[in-house]
Amino acid sequence: MDELFTPPSGTWQRVSPKLATIRRILILIPVSVIALAGVLLLLMLSDLRWIGALLIALALVGAVWGWAWAGRNQRSWGYTENDDDLLVTSGVMFKRLVAIPYGRMQFVDVEAGPLARAYGVATVTLHTASAETAADIPGLPAAEATRLRNRLTELGEAHGAGV
Amino acid sequence: MVPVSDVQPEAVGVRTHPLTSVVQGALWAAAASFGLISSIFTGDGWGDMSAVLSLVISLGGGLVVGMLVGYLSWRFTRYVIDGTELRINSGIVTKASRRIPYERIQSVDIAEPLVARVFGLAELRIEMAGGKDSRTSLRFLALADARDLRRVLLARAHGETHEGEAVEEQRTIITVVPPERVMIGTVLSLDFLFAAIGSIVLIVGAIWFGEFVVALGGIIPLGTWLAQIIAKRILQQWDFTLSRGQGGLRIERGLLSRTSQTIPFSRVQGIAIKEPFVWRRFGWLRLEVDIAGYAAHGDDEGVDSSSILLPISDRILADAVIAELIPGSAVDDVPQTAAPKRSRMFAPIGWRYRWVGANERTFVAREGWIERTTSIVPHHKTQSVELRQGPLQRRRRLATIEVHTPQGPVDADGRNLDERDARAIVLAQLDRARAARA
Numbered sequence: 001m002d003e004l005f006t007p008p009s010g011t012w013q014r015v016s017p018k019l020a021t022i023r024r025i026l027i028l029i030p031v032s033v034i035a036l037a038g039v040l041l042l043l044m045l046s047d048l049r050w051i052g053a054l055l056i057a058l059a060l061v062g063a064v065w066g067w068a069w070a071g072r073n074q075r076s077w078g079y080t081e082n083d084d085d086l087l088v089t090s091g092v093m094f095k096r097l098v099a100i101p102y103g104r105m106q107f108v109d110v111e112a113g114p115l116a117r118a119y120g121v122a123t124v125t126l127h128t129a130s131a132e133t134a135a136d137i138p139g140l141p142a143a144e145a146t147r148l149r150n151r152l153t154e155l156g157e158a159h160g161a162g163v
Numbered sequence: 164m165v166p167v168s169d170v171q172p173e174a175v176g177v178r179t180h181p182l183t184s185v186v187q188g189a190l191w192a193a194a195a196s197f198g199l200i201s202s203i204f205t206g207d208g209w210g211d212m213s214a215v216l217s218l219v220i221s222l223g224g225g226l227v228v229g230m231l232v233g234y235l236s237w238r239f240t241r242y243v244i245d246g247t248e249l250r251i252n253s254g255i256v257t258k259a260s261r262r263i264p265y266e267r268i269q270s271v272d273i274a275e276p277l278v279a280r281v282f283g284l285a286e287l288r289i290e291m292a293g294g295k296d297s298r299t300s301l302r303f304l305a306l307a308d309a310r311d312l313r314r315v316l317l318a319r320a321h322g323e324t325h326e327g328e329a330v331e332e333q334r335t336i337i338t339v340v341p342p343e344r345v346m347i348g349t350v351l352s353l354d355f356l357f358a359a360i361g362s363i364v365l366i367v368g369a370i371w372f373g374e375f376v377v378a379l380g381g382i383i384p385l386g387t388w389l390a391q392i393i394a395k396r397i398l399q400q401w402d403f404t405l406s407r408g409q410g411g412l413r414i415e416r417g418l419l420s421r422t423s424q425t426i427p428f429s430r431v432q433g434i435a436i437k438e439p440f441v442w443r444r445f446g447w448l449r450l451e452v453d454i455a456g457y458a459a460h461g462d463d464e465g466v467d468s469s470s471i472l473l474p475i476s477d478r479i480l481a482d483a484v485i486a487e488l489i490p491g492s493a494v495d496d497v498p499q500t501a502a503p504k505r506s507r508m509f510a511p512i513g514w515r516y517r518w519v520g521a522n523e524r525t526f527v528a529r530e531g532w533i534e535r536t537t538s539i540v541p542h543h544k545t546q547s548v549e550l551r552q553g554p555l556q557r558r559r560r561l562a563t564i565e566v567h568t569p570q571g572p573v574d575a576d577g578r579n580l581d582e583r584d585a586r587a588i589v590l591a592q593l594d595r596a597r598a599a600r601a
Contacts, residue, residue: 004582085597095551095557098547101547103600129546130567130569132567132570
């Protein structure tokens with residue numbers, strides 16, 4: 001249905017499903033804090049019972065929505081290495097597709113937070129001279145992230161076109 | 164980032180001009196008293212102290228502290244020019260060594276703030292591509308030294324290494340924008356009209372109703388805005404001279420503080436043609452240029468006044484300057500893709516004025532009905548290309564494309580185009596950029 005965001009050649013490489021797991025854990029923390037506050041209100045302040053109930057309901061809705069969002073969003077990420085450019089796509093509601101010529105890359109970052117490291121994934125970010133480029137690929141398995149970084153750096157040097 | 168061994172103080176190199184500390188002190192004093200004056204106006208002075216006394220204290224204090232700090236930092240700053248890079252060692256307690264490889268220099272400007280100008284000094288600003296820390300300043304040098312150093316740096320930035328060629332290069336003046344034209348242009352711009360009429364209405368109203376204190380709250384911000392517009396558009400663009408040299412264009416401008424900028428031909432990332440509402444009736448326009456590194460120092464509007472290529476001009480001159488910087492660009496003759504009528508829910512009036520197009524050399528995007536903006540990006544400067552679609556756009560089968568350029572006045576976006584057209588343009592632009600780089 002979405003031929004608008006298919007790559008001109010090849011297919012999208014998808015990112016690791018662990019990205020969804022990590023995001024679900026990250027969503028669970030504020031959700032459980034809100035739920036806890038709701039339970040406390042419900043038990044301790046009888047006049048404010050409705051606020052407690054509201055908070056619990058809010059937390060439940062948030063948890064369900066966040067769970068679904070994490071899965072859908074993880075499946076929407078994709079990247080593909082063409083002959084001359086790297087293409088990255090993402091988003092379910094707000095879709096985007098960015099194409100970055102290898103020769104335009106200034107540098108490549110790999111980063112992984114503690115949770116990402118525990119699950120063995122990393123984020124690769126590409127920087128060009130433009131701040132608008134904002135091409136990051138989250139949820140890459142660590143080995144793939146390193147491979148991609150090395151490959152991109154190599155290609156960047158081979159195609160290098162200055163600023 | 165810098166290896167520790169590099170931070171060892173080097174006893175070699177050249178110091179900046181000894182009068183630096185005096186100028187620095189005067190600049191600090193000016194800043195201190197300016198801050199005080201504005202706080203006196205807004206009503207919170209320094210307790211019981213009289214305004215004159217506190218002014219004298221801040222002026223004197225600023226001068227002394229500024230000169231002391233200026234002297235110390237001058238004492239510990241040295242710069243070295245060697246075969247591959249310019250190195251600036253500075254810092255009193257924390258030593259810093261900044262290296263500027265010649266091939267990464269985007270542009271070299273000379274600025275003469277009023278105080279420095281009195282002493283015949285100038286500040287050298289070196290721009291490199293990249294984030295907010297990409298500008299390096301050497302302050303202050305004797306004007307002649309600054310000019311020499313700029314010539315050397317620019318020559319090296321273009322890969323010339325032969326020494327001893329100290330002849331001032333040939334320059335041909337393209338145009339001098341007379342100050343009265345800049346003034347007329349400013350008076351006929353909408354924000355000036357708004358600020359001026361607003362101030363007058365407030366003052367008349369205040370006198371009429373006798374409530375001067377109440378109206379002061381409105382007059383001060385409006386007046387400040389007016390003063391800023393005048394300073395930025397008239398004083399800074401005074402005697403605007405655009406000339407052509409071997410490596411690029413040069414701009415010299417300013418009434419009180421003079422600025423001299425160079426724009427190497429090869430560093431132009433894009434040009435924006437801006438046609439404000441009233442100016443369009445007269446066929447006037449303003450040209451702004453995108454150079455990597457400039458916009459990081461922009462003011463709240465996000466556009467530094469140094470990105471202005473021509474403050475006011477007519478079509479013929481503007482076309483000539485554009486042709487000089489981006490050969491082979493043709494603005495109105497390119498095949499255009501306009502926004503379809505079903506995009507009017509996103510821009511009820513503006514959709515009529517939006518189109519993108521491209522020829523063999525450049526990508527062109529136009530938008531805006533109050534101020535019409537045309538962005539021109541040469542294909543070989545295309546940084547990346549983006550295609551976007553939100554849920555509302557999807558319903559209307561629309562999509563937005565962006566051709567990314569370094570931060571600056573140029574914004575080559577085609578918003579709310581037909582989705583099939585948009586995808587085709589993105590793919591075509593990638594091909595064109597690839598062909599242009601080869």
